[in-house]
Amino acid sequence: MTSDLYSRVEQVIDQEIKPGIERDGGSINLVSIDEQGRVYVRLQVACSKCSASSITLHGGIERILRKRFPEIMSAHLADD
Numbered sequence: 001m002t003s004d005l006y007s008r009v010e011q012v013i014d015q016e017i018k019p020g021i022e023r024d025g026g027s028i029n030l031v032s033i034d035e036q037g038r039v040y041v042r043l044q045v046a047c048s049k050c051s052a053s054s055i056t057l058h059g060g061i062e063r064i065l066r067k068r069f070p071e072i073m074s075a076h077l078a079d080d
Helices: 003-023 053-068
Strands: 026-033 038-045 074-077
Touching: 003 026, 003 038, 003 053, 038 053, 053 074
Parallel strands: 038 074
Antiparallel strands: 026 038
């Protein structure tokens, strides 16, 4: 993926997704985007141990990113 796509995805995460996650005591950072359009993020603080993190990832983060960027296929948690 291009660095332009990375920058645009990072901007959406920082401006649209991160504020909601921070309100719940968590944090999110974009780690990478691979050639198949898979986005890898790191959820931290409260989100890293939250049982609803999978719902947040797929029902929220992935849905928003796929809607905004047709080239994004899925979202995943980055391995620590």
